Amino acid sequence: MRTSAAAPRDARTCTRTFVHRASNARRPRARAPSASTTRGGFQADERVDVVVVGAGVIGLACARELSRRGMRVFVADRAPAVGLGTSARNSEVLHAGMHYAPGSLKADFCVRGRRMIVDYCEKKDVRWDNIGKIIVASEESQMDDLEAMIERAMRNDVDDLELLSAESLREYEKNVRGFAGVWSPSTSVVDTRELMESFRRDCVRDGRTSISLGDEVVEITPAGRAMYRVKTKSKVIAAPRIVNAAGLHAHRVCERMAEVYDQVATPPPPLYFARGLYCTLKKGSGAPFQRLVYPLPRHGGLGVHFTKDVFGNCKFGPDIEWIDEIDYTIKPERVSAFYDAIREYWPELPDGFIRTAYTGIRPKLINETGDEDEPGATTDFVIQTEVDHRASGVVHLFGFESPGLTSAMCVAERVCELLE
Numbered sequence: 001m002r003t004s005a006a007a008p009r010d011a012r013t014c015t016r017t018f019v020h021r022a023s024n025a026r027r028p029r030a031r032a033p034s035a036s037t038t039r040g041g042f043q044a045d046e047r048v049d050v051v052v053v054g055a056g057v058i059g060l061a062c063a064r065e066l067s068r069r070g071m072r073v074f075v076a077d078r079a080p081a082v083g084l085g086t087s088a089r090n091s092e093v094l095h096a097g098m099h100y101a102p103g104s105l106k107a108d109f110c111v112r113g114r115r116m117i118v119d120y121c122e123k124k125d126v127r128w129d130n131i132g133k134i135i136v137a138s139e140e141s142q143m144d145d146l147e148a149m150i151e152r153a154m155r156n157d158v159d160d161l162e163l164l165s166a167e168s169l170r171e172y173e174k175n176v177r178g179f180a181g182v183w184s185p186s187t188s189v190v191d192t193r194e195l196m197e198s199f200r201r202d203c204v205r206d207g208r209t210s211i212s213l214g215d216e217v218v219e220i221t222p223a224g225r226a227m228y229r230v231k232t233k234s235k236v237i238a239a240p241r242i243v244n245a246a247g248l249h250a251h252r253v254c255e256r257m258a259e260v261y262d263q264v265a266t267p268p269p270p271l272y273f274a275r276g277l278y279c280t281l282k283k284g285s286g287a288p289f290q291r292l293v294y295p296l297p298r299h300g301g302l303g304v305h306f307t308k309d310v311f312g313n314c315k316f317g318p319d320i321e322w323i324d325e326i327d328y329t330i331k332p333e334r335v336s337a338f339y340d341a342i343r344e345y346w347p348e349l350p351d352g353f354i355r356t357a358y359t360g361i362r363p364k365l366i367n368e369t370g371d372e373d374e375p376g377a378t379t380d381f382v383i384q385t386e387v388d389h390r391a392s393g394v395v396h397l398f399g400f401e402s403p404g405l406t407s408a409m410c411v412a413e414r415v416c417e418l419l420e
Contacts, residue, residue, distance in 0.1 A: 042223055042229055042236070042238070043236065044229070044236050044237060044238035045235035045236050045237065046074060046210075046235065046237050046238070047237070047238040047239070048071075048072040048073060048074045048237060048238075048239050049066075049071035049072045049073065049239065049240065049241060050063075050066050050071050050072070050073050050074070050239060050241040050242070050243060050419065051073075051074050051075075051076065051217075051228075051230045051237055051239045051241070051242050051243070052066070052073060052074070052075045052076075052242075052243045052245055053075075053076055053077075053217050053242065053243065053244050053245060053246045053253050054075075054076075054077055054244070054245035054246035054247055054249070054250075055075050055076075055077035055079070055082040055083065055200075055211060055213065056077075056082070056083050056085055056086060056087035056196075056245065056247050057083060057087040057192065057195065057196050057199070057404070057405055057408045058087075058245050058247070058397060058400055058404060058407075058408045058411055058412070059075060059077070059243070059245035059246075059247075060075070060082060060083070060196055060199035060200055060203065060408075061199055061408040061409050061411065061412035062243050062245055062411070062412040062415050062416075063075045063199075063203050063209050063211075064199045064202045064203050064209075064412065065409070065412035065413060065415070065416050066209075066243075066412075066415070066416055066419070067202075067203055067206050067208045067209045068202075068206070069416055069420065070208070071208065071241075072208045072209070073203070073208060073209040073210075074209075074210055074212065074230075074237050074239065075203070075209065075210070075211040075212065076212045076215050076216070076217050076230075076232050076237075077211075077212070077213050077214075077215070077216075078214070078215070078216035078217075078249070079213065079214065080213055080214040081213060082196050082197070082200055082211070082213065083192070083193065083196040085247045085248055085249075085361075086247050086248060086360060086361065086362070086363070086400075086401065086404065087192060087196060087247070087404075087405065088192065088193070089278075089328075089358060089359065089360030089361070090192070090360055090402065090405060091189075091278075091305070091307045091315075091317075091318075091402075092189050092190055092191070092192045092307070092309055092310075092405070093133075093187065093188070093189055093292065093307060093402075093405075093406070094114045094117060094118065094128070094187065094188040094189065094190055094405070094406045095110050095114065095187060095402070095403040095406045096110075096111075096114065096133070096153070096158050096160075096161075096184045096186045096187045097110040097111040097114065097153065097156045097157075097158045097403075098149050098150070098152060098153035098156065098158050098161060098182075098184065099149070099152075099297055099302065099403075100152075100156065100403070101152070101379075101380070102152060102155040102156055104380045104381075105380050105381040105382075105383070106379075106380055106381055106403060106407070107156045108410075109381065109403070109406075109407035109410040109411055109414075110156075110403040110406050110407050110410075111156055111157055111158060112410045113403070113406050113407040113408060113409055113410035113411070114186070114188070114406050116409040116410055116413075117190065117195070117406065117408065117409055118130075118188065120195075120198075120409065121190060121195070124198050126190065126191060126194050126195050126198050127190070127191040127194055127310040128188055128189065128190040128191065128310065129188060129189050129190075129310050130185075130186070130188045131187070131188060131189055131290075131291055131292055131308065132183065132184060132185045132186075132187055132188075132291045132292065133183075133184040133187035133291060133292035133293070133294060134164070134169065134172055134173060134176065134181050134182070134183055134184075134291055134292070134293050134294070135149070135181055135182045135184065135294045135295070135296060136169065136176060136178035136180075136181045136293065136294065136295055136296070136344070136345040137178055137179050137180045137181060137296055138177075138178050138179060138295065138296075138344045138345060139179050140179050142179070142296055143179070143180060145296050146163075146180060146181075146182060146296065149182065149296070149297075150163065150182060158184075158186075160184070160185055160186055161182050161183065161184055162182065162183040162185075163180065163181075163182060164180060164181040164182065164183055165180060166178060166179055166180060168181070169181045172291065173289050173290065173291060173293060175288050175289060175346050175348065176289070176293060176345055176346065177345065177346070177347050178345055187292060189292070189307065189308070189309055189310055190310070190405070191309070191310050191311075192405060212232065212234065212235075215232045215233055215234050215235075216232060216233050217230060217231070217232050217253060217256060218231050218232065218233060218256060219231040219256050219257075220242065220253075220256055220257035220260060221257070221259050221260065222259060222260055223238065226240050226392050226393065227239070227240050228240065228242055228260065228393075228394075230242065240392070240393050241393035241394070241395075241419050242257075242393065242394045242395070243395050243397070243415055243419070244394070244395065244396040244397060245397050245400075247363065247400060248273070248326055248361060248363050250268075250363070250396060250397060250398055251268050251271045251398070253396075254268050254396060257391075257394075260391045260394065261389045261390055261391040261394075262389075262390075263389075266384070266388055266389040266390070267375075267376065268376070268382075268384065268396065268398055269365040269376035269377065269378060269382050269398050269399065270365060270366070270367070270374055270375075270376055270377055271363060271364070271365065271398075272322065272363075272364040272365070272366070272367050272368070273322070273323045273324070273325065273326060273361050273362070273363065273364070274301070274320050274321070274322055274323075274361065274362040274364050274401075275320075275321045275322075275323050275327070275328070275359050275360070275361050275362075276301065276317055276318020276319055276320055276321070276359060276360050276361070276362065277317055277318055277319050277321070277330065277331070277334050277335075277338075277356065277359050278315050278316070278317035278318055278356075278357045278358050278359065278360065279315060279316045279317055279335060279338055279354040279355060279356055279357055280313070280314065280315050280316075280354065280355060280357040281314050281315075281353060281354060281355075282352060282353055282354065282355055285353060287308060287312070287314050288306070288314075288346060288349075289306055289308070289346075290308075291308075292305065292306060292307050292308065293305060293306040293345060293346075294306075295341070295344055295345055298320075299370065301318065301320045301362070301402075302402070303341065304316055304317055304318070304319055304338055304341035304342060305317070306342075306346075315357060316338060316342060316354060317338075317357075318359075318360060319334060319337065319338065319341070321334070322367075322368045323361075326361060327361075328358070328359045328360075328361070329359070330356050330358070330359055332356055335354065335355070335356060338354060339351070339354075342354075362401035362402070363398070363399055363400065363401055364399065364401065365377060365378050365379070365380075365382060365398060365399040366378060366379055378399070380399070381397070381398070381399050381400055381404075381407075381411075382396075382397075382398040382399050383395065383396070383397060383398075383414070383415075383418075384396040384398065385418050393419060395415055395418055395419065397411065397415075
């Protein structure tokens with residue numbers, strides 16, 4: 001469903017919770033009885049085929065796909081509702097794939113994942129809107145970067161971009177000013193919360209998946225041959241497979257499985273936190289653009305861009321601020337820099353037009369300076385498997401920032417291939 005007539009929501013609803021609704025199981029597999037003794041000799045409250053740590057959009061997509069393939073799945077998340085981390089604090093954009101290095105996981109997952117999510121939304125009546133995106137080169141000196149992006153898009157199998165002149169920019173969006181631009185007709189927006197809720201319903205409906213919220217994984221230890229003991233705050237689970245999809249907390253989960261493999265020999269990649277502020281329009285202001293509007297990408301992100309969600313709510317952001325720990329503090333003093341950034345493509349932006357809304361945090365695997373000489377540093381996604389760390393059945397997902405939402409279903413497919 002591409003558009004919605006529902007009433008607009010305030011951007012602060014990005015952290016709303018979901019009500020867990022039980023559904024009747026269909027053809028459930030027989031589950032091991034509670035407090036059963038495993039072959040490893042320990043008592044477990046439940047025995048499953050896979051434990052997924054993290055109930056964000058990627059964790060839920062993984063659980064759904066694993067369950068569809070006949071596996072019994074246990075999902076644990078420290079938060080009281082699904083998707084309260086990075087999945088709830090982003091631009092809700094389904095990217096086309098022109099921004100990512102050819103041959104990278106980001107490029108592959110983004111291009112294929114967007115098509116998968118669009119197909120899913122159509123089948124499940126999840127709100128999405130094929131709104132399209134304009135990327136603006138504000139001056140002639142940026143033309144080399146703009147043309148390089150078009151070439152990169154072609155190599156990534158994104159073949160629908162259109163180069164726009166300054167006049168064409170104004171025809172598309174009367175308030176946009178720039179030397180030239182690119183039109184991306186396949187860039188879309190999706191109701192992320194509705195998408196995650198649909199994934200959750202799919203998981204629970206088939207009777208093979210249970211989701212335990214507010215239930216942090218505190219320890220993972222080996223328990224006999226090809227079996228793990230996963231201890232949460234409320235129970236003990238036995239499983240031969242583990243998917244670490246904990247997002248911002250994925251490295252912490254790694255630390256809690258120190259006995260499973262030699263993490264000195266196979267460390268996770270470095271981790272840095274990049275906080276981004278989002279701003280909304282002041283109350284009563286009309287939308288300045290009909291489509292998404294982006295500047296050319298900046299180091300560390302895609303720049304302060306304009307997005308409009310499926311309900312018509314408008315926002316600008318995110319900026320980028322490197323921080324040492326997970327902290328969603330809003331700093332109103334950062335708003336002043338938004339005006340300079342936005343006026344690169346909308347010079348007539350009135351003073352006092354925007355206000356703070358919320359912040360999100362991106363898990364970066366490379367530092368602020370882009371130091372690629374640091375061991376393990378990368379701008380790409382990282383998937384660590386048994387080939388890397390020698391722990392049978394363990395998959396770690398690191399650095400899943402943008403385009404993580406777009407990539408979710410494709411990532412889930414890859415995880416299943418690795419575990420089957």
